[in-house]
Amino acid sequence: MDITEPEKVEKWVVKTFGAVECGDPRRTDRLIKVAKALASNPSASLPCALETWGETLGAYRLLANPAITYEQIISAHWSQTYHEATQSSRTLLLADITEMDYSTHKAVKGLAPIGNSREDVGFSLHTVLAMNPQTEQLLGCLTQEPFLRKLAPERETKAQRQKRERESHVWARSVQHIGRVPANCQWVYVADSGSDIYTFWQTCEDLGYDFALRVAQDRVIEIAPEDALEDCDEKYLKTLARALPATAARFLSVPAHEHQPKREVFLQMSFQKVHIQPPVHGDCLRKADLVAWVIRVWETDPPQGQEPLEWILLTTVPILSPADAWEVVQWYRWRWILEDFHKALKTGCRIEQRFLQSVEALWKLVAILTPIALRLLLIRQAAQQAEEIPAAQVVSQDVVRVVIHLDPRHREIVTAKQLWHAIARLGGYLDRSCDGPPGWQTLWKGWIRVMYTLEGVHFALHFSSS
Numbered sequence: 001m002d003i004t005e006p007e008k009v010e011k012w013v014v015k016t017f018g019a020v021e022c023g024d025p026r027r028t029d030r031l032i033k034v035a036k037a038l039a040s041n042p043s044a045s046l047p048c049a050l051e052t053w054g055e056t057l058g059a060y061r062l063l064a065n066p067a068i069t070y071e072q073i074i075s076a077h078w079s080q081t082y083h084e085a086t087q088s089s090r091t092l093l094l095a096d097i098t099e100m101d102y103s104t105h106k107a108v109k110g111l112a113p114i115g116n117s118r119e120d121v122g123f124s125l126h127t128v129l130a131m132n133p134q135t136e137q138l139l140g141c142l143t144q145e146p147f148l149r150k151l152a153p154e155r156e157t158k159a160q161r162q163k164r165e166r167e168s169h170v171w172a173r174s175v176q177h178i179g180r181v182p183a184n185c186q187w188v189y190v191a192d193s194g195s196d197i198y199t200f201w202q203t204c205e206d207l208g209y210d211f212a213l214r215v216a217q218d219r220v221i222e223i224a225p226e227d228a229l230e231d232c233d234e235k236y237l238k239t240l241a242r243a244l245p246a247t248a249a250r251f252l253s254v255p256a257h258e259h260q261p262k263r264e265v266f267l268q269m270s271f272q273k274v275h276i277q278p279p280v281h282g283d284c285l286r287k288a289d290l291v292a293w294v295i296r297v298w299e300t301d302p303p304q305g306q307e308p309l310e311w312i313l314l315t316t317v318p319i320l321s322p323a324d325a326w327e328v329v330q331w332y333r334w335r336w337i338l339e340d341f342h343k344a345l346k347t348g349c350r351i352e353q354r355f356l357q358s359v360e361a362l363w364k365l366v367a368i369l370t371p372i373a374l375r376l377l378l379i380r381q382a383a384q385q386a387e388e389i390p391a392a393q394v395v396s397q398d399v400v401r402v403v404i405h406l407d408p409r410h411r412e413i414v415t416a417k418q419l420w421h422a423i424a425r426l427g428g429y430l431d432r433s434c435d436g437p438p439g440w441q442t443l444w445k446g447w448i449r450v451m452y453t454l455e456g457v458h459f460a461l462h463f464s465s466s
Contacts, residue, residue: 009036009039009040010036012039012375013032013035013036013039014032015080016035016076016077016080016371017031017032017035017073017076017077017368017371018032018076019076019079020072020073020075020076021072022067022068022072022073023067023068027062027065027068030058030059030062031062031073031368033050033055033058033059034046034050034058034059034062034368035368035372037049037050037051037055038349038368038369038372039372039375040451041448042348042349042350042369042372042373042376042444043347043348043349043350045350045353045354046059046060046354060356062364063356063361063364063365064356064357064358064361066360068364069364070146070360070363070364070366070367071367073364073367073368074141074144074367074370074371077140077141077370077371078141078142078143078144080140081130081139081140081141081142082130082142082178084130084139084140085130085139085142085185085187086182086185088132088134088185089184089185089186090132090133090134090185090186090187090188091130091131091132091133091139091185091186091187091188092130092131092132092133092187092188092190092331092334093128093129093130093131093142093178093187093188093189093190093209094128094129094130094131094190094191094334094335094337094338095126095127095128095129095171095174095189095190095191095195095335095338096126096127096191096192096194096335096338096339096342097124097125097126097127097170097194098124098125098127098338098342098345099114099115099122099123099124099125100114100122100123100124100125100146100346100351100352100362101114101115101120101121101122101352102121102122102123102352102362103119103120103121103122105355106121108355108356108357108358108359108362109357109358109359110148110358110359110360111123111148111359112148112149112150113149113151114149118151122352123146123147123148123149123359123362123363124146124147124148124149124167125144125145125146125147125345125366126144126145126146126147126170126171126174127141127144127338127341127342127370128141128142128143128144128174128178128189129141129142129337129338129341129374130142131334131337133330133331133334136334136381137381138337138374138377138378138381140371140374141370141371141374142178143174143177143178144366144367144370145170145173145174145177146362146363146366147167147170148359149167150167168194168197168200171191171194171195171197171200172197172199172200172203175189175200175203175204175207175209176203176207179207180207180208181207181208181209186210187208187209187210188209188210188211188212188315188317188331189204189209189210189211189212189213190211190212190213190331190332190334190335191211191213191214191335192213192214192335193213193214193215193216194216195211195213196213196214196215196216196217196314197283198276198278198279198282198283198284198290199283199284199285201276201290202284202285202286202288202290203285204316205290205316206285210315210316210317211314211315211316212313212314212315212316212317212328212331212332213313213314213315213332214311214312214313214314214332215237215238215241215294215312215313215314217237217238218236218237218238218239219236219237219276219277219279220235220236220237220276220277221234221235221236221237221240221274221275221276221277222235222274222275222277222289223240223272223273223274223275224273224275227272227273227274228272237274237276237294237312237314238312240272240274240294241270241272241294241295241296241312242296242312244270244271244272244296245270246268246269246270247269247270247271247322248268248269248322248325248326249266249267249268249269250266250267250269250326251264251265251266251267252264252265252267252329252333253265254309255336262436263303263306265299265302265309266299266300266301267297267298267299267309268297268298268299268300269295269296269297269322269325269326269329270295270296271293271294271295271296271319271322271325272293272294273291273292273293273319274291274292274293274294275289275290275291276289276290276291276292276314277289278290290316291316292314292315292316293314293315293316293317293318293319293325294312294313294314295311295312295313295314295315295319295325295328295329296310296311296312296313297309297310297311297313297329298310298311311329311332313328313329313332315328337377340377340440341373341374341377343441344373344374344376344377344440345366345369345370345373347441348373348376348440348441348444349369349372349373349376351365351366351369376440376444377440379440379443379444379447380437380438380439380440380443382416382420388415388416388417389415389416390414390415390416391413391414391415391416391418391419393416395419398454398457399450399454400413400419402450402453402454402457403419403422403423403426403450404422405453406426406449406450406453407422407425407426409422409425420438420443421438422446423443423446423447423450424438424442424443424446425446426445426446426449426450427441427442427443427444427445427446427447427448427449428442428445428446429442429443429446
């Protein structure tokens with residue numbers, strides 16, 4: 001994905017949305033105009049981004065048109081990501097659910113309760129992003145499903161519950177929608193404890209997916225005698241994991257999370273091969289056990305006032321050594337990219353501040369904004385991975401001149417690292433020796449400032465020559 005000047009933005013938009021089949025070429029042209037405007041200024045409202053009432057009205061009509069669906073708009077991006085994922089021997093599928101809150105826009109038709117209150121309304125969004133673990137390159141969105149939460153009927157019986165479509169089914173639907181894993185590829189589904197669902201695991205098994213997820217339930221297990229690493233007669237998964245002695249330890253950096261500051265933690269680690277037994281009374285596709293490896297990492301001496309970190313993970317990827325286990329732990333840590341993606345949608349693209357007439361129209365806007373939100377994250381990735389590349393290979397010389405003019409600390413900018421740090425400072429990044437690398441929000445704010453200044457320079461040159 002290109003993340004540079006306006007002409008490259010237009011090229012990226014045509015590549016991303018040009019193949020969308022809307023039933024009429026004029027609708028596709030309109031979609032490209034809307035996407036280009038939002039890609040150039042993701043946080044702007046539709047009237048601000050599109051500038052004229054005619055263009056804004058055209059965008060509203062596009063989003064309200066019942067002949068155009070959410071799937072039609074985003075399917076081209078899904079296909080592009082799928083193709084990228086097939087080029088690697090191993091791909092991680094990072095998945096999570098977030099809730100979009102429209103409690104201040106209750107006039108939107110079709111919203112449903114979210115959270116723990118019947119007063120809060122919105123919709124849920126399940127997203128699966130593809131990532132190459134070798135290059136740490138984010139490839140795009142493989143599938144995504146916006147859905148409405150349906151409250152359980154009062155006095156519902158167990159039989160009625162098993163027949164009813166439930167929110168937890170979204171996990172299995174995601175791999176069913178993507179389809180069977182291509183030959184010679186290993187796709188590993190990485191998720192939090194919400195995916196601790198036996199029918200989902202069996203669906204992954206049927207379609208050729210591995211998984212690495214956080215355990216929620218203390219399931220019944222068996223251990224084959226030849227697989228036992230220690231004398232242990234525990235029969236439950238989490239209980240066993242906590243009984244295993246540490247086999248390795250290392251320091252890991254944990255990012256800021258839920259009002260917890262970023263910190264370095266010293267983690268112990270253990271692992272064990274297990275046979276997960278199917279639930280006796282719960283849902284399962286067939287009564288068969290599942291072979292997997294449980295990994296536990298835990299903190300023994302947290303700072304005062306901090307909860308000790310503990311992850312109990314389950315994976316179908318064979319763990320033959322501590323190095324294999326640490327690799328799975330790293331995969332789980334990359335799941336935090338989903339939180340950045342959700343922040344990019346909500347903060348960078350302001351999806352929760354957009355007022356449209358129906359939830360279906362909002363979903364279509366999500367289909368447009370999802371690739372744009374991923375593009376915001378790629379700014380940070382470009383800043384971190386291309387530090388010593390010459391700046392002239394990343395942007396035009398005009399951009400470099402504008403950055404030098406706006407940030408007088410530089411008389412020249414040679415490397416991409418110098419370029420991105422200067423751009424981030426224009427967006428509020430302090431760039432102190434104790435600071436980590438710049439995030440996508442400061443990079444994007446700085447980039448928008450550079451683009452507006454460059455646009456003014458081009459206008460001035462045009463007026464002076466006319």
